[in-house]
Amino acid sequence: xxxxxxxxxxxxxxxxxxxxxxxxxxxxxxxxxxxxxxxxxxxxxxxxxxxxxxxxxxxxxxxxxxxxxxxxxxxxxxxxxxxxxxxxxxxxxxxxxxxxxxxxxxxxxxxxxxxxxxxxxxxxxxxxxxxxxxxxxxxxxxxxxxxxxxxxxxxxxxxxxxxxxxxxxxxxxxxxxxxxxxxxxxxxxxxxxxxxxxxxxxxxxxxxxxxxxxxxxxxxxxxxxxxxxxxxxxxxxxxxxx
Amino acid sequence: xxxxxxxxxxxxxxxxxxxxxxxxxxxxxxxxxxxxxxxxxxxxxxxxxxxxxxxxxxxxxxxxxxxxxxxxxxxxxxxxxxxxxxxxxxxxxxxxxxxxxxxxxxxxxxxxxxxxxxxxxxxxxxxxxxxxxxxxxxxxxxxxxxxxxxxxxxxxxxxxxxxxxxxxxxxxxxxxxxxxxxxxxxxxxxxxxxxxxxxxxxxxxxxxxxxxxxxxxxxxxxxxxxxxxxxxxxxxxxxxxxxxxxxxxxxxxxxxxxxxxxxxxxxxxxxxxxxxxxxxxxxxxxxxxxxxxxxxxxxxxxxxxxxxxxxxxxxxxxxxxxxxxxxxxxxxxxxxxxxxxxxxxxxxxxxxxxxxxxxxxxxxxxxxxxxxxxxxxxxxxxxxxxxxxxxxxxxxxxxxxxxxxxxxxxxxxxxxxxxxxxxx
Ligand SMILES: Nc1ncnc2c1ncn2[C@@H]1O[C@H](COP(=O)(O)OP(=O)(O)OP(=O)(O)O)[C@@H](O)[C@H]1O
Ligand SMILES: [Mg+2]
Numbered sequence: 001x002x003x004x005x006x007x008x009x010x011x012x013x014x015x016x017x018x019x020x021x022x023x024x025x026x027x028x029x030x031x032x033x034x035x036x037x038x039x040x041x042x043x044x045x046x047x048x049x050x051x052x053x054x055x056x057x058x059x060x061x062x063x064x065x066x067x068x069x070x071x072x073x074x075x076x077x078x079x080x081x082x083x084x085x086x087x088x089x090x091x092x093x094x095x096x097x098x099x100x101x102x103x104x105x106x107x108x109x110x111x112x113x114x115x116x117x118x119x120x121x122x123x124x125x126x127x128x129x130x131x132x133x134x135x136x137x138x139x140x141x142x143x144x145x146x147x148x149x150x151x152x153x154x155x156x157x158x159x160x161x162x163x164x165x166x167x168x169x170x171x172x173x174x175x176x177x178x179x180x181x182x183x184x185x186x187x188x189x190x191x192x193x194x195x196x197x198x199x200x201x202x203x204x205x206x207x208x209x210x211x212x213x214x215x216x217x218x219x220x221x222x223x224x225x226x227x228x229x230x231x232x233x234x235x236x237x238x239x240x241x242x
Numbered sequence: 243x244x245x246x247x248x249x250x251x252x253x254x255x256x257x258x259x260x261x262x263x264x265x266x267x268x269x270x271x272x273x274x275x276x277x278x279x280x281x282x283x284x285x286x287x288x289x290x291x292x293x294x295x296x297x298x299x300x301x302x303x304x305x306x307x308x309x310x311x312x313x314x315x316x317x318x319x320x321x322x323x324x325x326x327x328x329x330x331x332x333x334x335x336x337x338x339x340x341x342x343x344x345x346x347x348x349x350x351x352x353x354x355x356x357x358x359x360x361x362x363x364x365x366x367x368x369x370x371x372x373x374x375x376x377x378x379x380x381x382x383x384x385x386x387x388x389x390x391x392x393x394x395x396x397x398x399x400x401x402x403x404x405x406x407x408x409x410x411x412x413x414x415x416x417x418x419x420x421x422x423x424x425x426x427x428x429x430x431x432x433x434x435x436x437x438x439x440x441x442x443x444x445x446x447x448x449x450x451x452x453x454x455x456x457x458x459x460x461x462x463x464x465x466x467x468x469x470x471x472x473x474x475x476x477x478x479x480x481x482x483x484x485x486x487x488x489x490x491x492x493x494x495x496x497x498x499x500x501x502x503x504x505x506x507x508x509x510x511x512x513x514x515x516x517x518x519x520x521x522x523x524x525x526x527x528x529x530x531x532x533x534x535x536x537x538x539x540x541x542x543x544x545x546x547x548x549x550x551x552x553x554x555x556x557x558x559x560x561x562x563x564x565x566x567x568x569x570x571x572x573x574x575x576x577x578x579x580x581x582x583x584x585x586x587x588x589x590x591x592x593x594x595x596x597x598x599x600x601x602x603x604x605x606x607x608x609x610x611x612x613x614x615x616x617x618x619x620x621x622x623x624x625x626x627x628x629x630x631x632x633x634x635x636x637x638x639x640x641x642x643x644x645x646x647x648x649x650x651x652x653x654x655x656x657x658x659x660x661x662x663x664x665x666x
Binding site: 056059061062081082085086088089090094096100101102103104105113114116117118119122161165 | 243244247251254255258572573575576577578579580581582583584585586659660663
């Protein structure tokens, strides 16, 4: 299934991540992994296995203790703080378990956030945000504050925001963790849609049922990759859940 | 991030906590309001007093015996003129000869000697005695426009006087031109007829014009008879001598004339021979400078108190901003995950602090102006908007915001996005 010659959107090489907390906690212990452009990968593992740590490194929110993380051709550790911020804003979209919307900004304004930091014009970014919210089924909730939306609606706003700058890579950390099963399925289908439009998706979960929405599942335990499996979808066309 | 977006987002954060923001602004409002109240009131008094003085006295040069320290900026209140009080601490030294010589100095239009007749204890009209000052002067002290009624006495003629309207108002009975006053001299009373009633007289340090109730008589014969004397070195005799005289200079030549007058006193005058400290020669401009510098000192002093209030306000802003940074740690993480650079985060928080400071100025300035206006109206001086101080106050508001917001904003910028996103 691995498509070929194109440069990977992410490559993780011999990455270790340690935290100093009295003693040394090794969150990642030598990880090698690549993500092709447009691929859909799930990282699965038990709690504390280092999934979020890996995702934060790939998301340029953090730098490894050793090894290299290369995102969209850039070695994250070598970038300046400003360049790393720009990378996060324009090449990567984040989706979190706890939604992480700005509480005093409306749905539209939340979606425009990365565009604002990328200095888009106000009317351009509003147009883009309205379109994206309509795509996730929130065309009638544009000017609602997060507290006026349900959990599932909030997560859909977050997905629209992650897609706003049309990044090469979408990072989703337990995106269905705080919603019911049905809403979770809707969210997974939106991620599948995004992937079908060409955005690479990296999904972190501890549930096999969710992980199997991806094309590839990377199993992590205690900071090392245990095995990598390809998922054989019954129906390879998007939108199905089983 | 564009500046406009930053200001909008910062404003949104502030309006999200209306009461908290308002209370934080109060400290700044008090500080800036205080500064503006005193600056506007002080400036109004200054403009009013100085304006009135300049109008009447722009071409006057005052000659006072002794060193009375009217130079501006000489110690804290060194510039305070003491209206009407000169007679008590200057010595008579300006002889009649000097007065005559001064009339001949190039650029001098008129010389108005002025001397109190101390032996006149009171001025009586129809049985009512008032302790008015009786002042000997010359008719040039009364420009045409100062007359409400009548005209001046004539030099060399006894029996007529000019009085100010305040002096006339002190009597229960109405005084008009032609009425007779009795000057209660220590030896024997003398009667004079009111020749004219004036608003005020030229000459003398009469800055707060209108407060003085005085009766004027011609120097000849009254001062010759009752006034002080000094020895005229030039003429070798004792003659009437004054403590002060006002010279009216040709309007365009005040400075040059002042120089020539000073030279006269340094070289050949009787006054130089009689007086140890010589004389003080000052133009209205010098005196105006003196008043201005005193009022400036006062404004600066009170503004210092306002600055103290502003300092307290600055701590208020810093405190609330630090609370805000902690509260919004998660928001900072969200912004960073969405591409916010450290300096953009810093800018957002700094913008909030500056908006608070600016809000303090926007509320405090009109408030201060309103109170200043009220105070000016109460003190019956014309109100002048102190534009310079308004600008200073605005800048102070902004500066307070910047200074108090700098550290909290720096803390915000340094928030680690991972910790922030994990923050509950
Ligand atoms: N900031 C930190 N300081 C110290 N230790 C940390 C820190 N972040 C993570 N760790 C440790 O690193 C290990 C991996 O944590 P991580 O959050 O990546 O796990 P996870 O796989 O995402 O778990 P979960 O499924 O519960 O989210 C854990 O043992 C955790 O205690
Ligand atoms: Mg995790």
